[in-house]
Amino acid sequence: MPMTGEEYELQIDAFTPSTIPMARLAQYLAELAALLGQPERVHFEKLKKGSVRLVARVEHEAIPKVRTRLQDAGDPEAPDDVRRPYKKIDDMLRSDNAVGKLRRGTSNVIRFPGRDAKRNPRMGPFTEPAEIDGKIVRVGGTDETAHALVEPADGSVISAECSRELAIQLAPFLYGAPVRLSGNARWERTDSGEWKLLSFRAKEFRELRADDLATSIARLRKIEMPWENGDPTELLQKLREGSGEAH
Amino acid sequence: MVVIDATTLLLLIDPKAKPPRDPNTQKPVEKCKERLAFLLRTLSEAGTRVVLWCQRPS
Numbered sequence: 001m002p003m004t005g006e007e008y009e010l011q012i013d014a015f016t017p018s019t020i021p022m023a024r025l026a027q028y029l030a031e032l033a034a035l036l037g038q039p040e041r042v043h044f045e046k047l048k049k050g051s052v053r054l055v056a057r058v059e060h061e062a063i064p065k066v067r068t069r070l071q072d073a074g075d076p077e078a079p080d081d082v083r084r085p086y087k088k089i090d091d092m093l094r095s096d097n098a099v100g101k102l103r104r105g106t107s108n109v110i111r112f113p114g115r116d117a118k119r120n121p122r123m124g125p126f127t128e129p130a131e132i133d134g135k136i137v138r139v140g141g142t143d144e145t146a147h148a149l150v151e152p153a154d155g156s157v158i159s160a161e162c163s164r165e166l167a168i169q170l171a172p173f174l175y176g177a178p179v180r181l182s183g184n185a186r187w188e189r190t191d192s193g194e195w196k197l198l199s200f201r202a203k204e205f206r207e208l209r210a211d212d213l214a215t216s217i218a219r220l221r222k223i224e225m226p227w228e229n230g231d232p233t234e235l236l237q238k239l240r241e242g243s244g245e246a247h
Numbered sequence: 248m249v250v251i252d253a254t255t256l257l258l259l260i261d262p263k264a265k266p267p268r269d270p271n272t273q274k275p276v277e278k279c280k281e282r283l284a285f286l287l288r289t290l291s292e293a294g295t296r297v298v299l300w301c302q303r304p305s
Binding site: 212213214225232233234237 | 267
């Protein structure tokens with residue numbers, strides 16, 4: 001019975017099937033599968049000769065979902081489950097001194113700049129004061145220094161090193177009210193231009209209110225604000241057009 | 248995430264503040280209160296992170 005569906009071909013220019021290490025091939029396949037999504041309906045079809053060309057076949061029923069998913073893969077605002085494998089493949093290509101593209105028939109669906117991407121100078125690492133807001137999702141450790149896992153609003157998880165005394169103070173906030181950890185963070189800028197948090201050492205914290213925006217604004221509205229001329233909008237406009245002072 | 252400027256923040260925290268003038272018509276922005284109330288409700292319900300943009304005039 002003939003297989004129906006749609007084929008996608010990931011082309012990698014730096015390797016041939018006989019030169020690409022098998023482990024690297026497996027990594028590319030895994031990330032291609034993650035990029036296409038629909039794991040139950042996407043299949044490995046074949047490895048073509050010439051430059052490495054990984055061919056995957058999408059079952060007929062999943063064609064629209066995969067097409068839609070791939071439309072935004074290169075967009076920095078794309079959902080993380082699409083953006084992450086796109087970026088991973090691009091990083092792997094850069095590391096392999098390669099460029100790549102994903103083709104559907106004769107159409108280029110995604111271009112991976114790889115080695116041709118504009119590179120930013122690496123910077124750092126630097127240590128500087130930092131604050132991290134989020135919920136404590138784990139705290140403890142068997143070493144002299146303890147660790148707290150903090151979950152900021154963006155869904156990431158950051159490991160904060162801290163003293164055992166601070167860990168004890170943080171323990172009541174486990175899965176509770178959000179906190180603001182203050183301390184020192186070590187950062188570096190990668191050659192892809194992203195700032196990467198290498199480590200964070202928390203020195204102190206304070207509890208944050210878990211109010212939504214409307215509640216916070218309602219609280220601010222209760223503060224009496226005597227404006228100089230009775231019209232804050234006009235005052236703001238004058239400040240903007242004024243002598244260069246901060247507003 | 249959304250970014251708001253000082254004017255929007257001002258209008259959010261001081262409902263009595265006069266609406267700014269629309270630079271195209273030079274008239275006060277229409278339905279300013281209603282727009283701000285809708286913005287506040289929408290951002291609150293979505294749990295959107297709000298960043299305040301402040302710039303020193305050049």
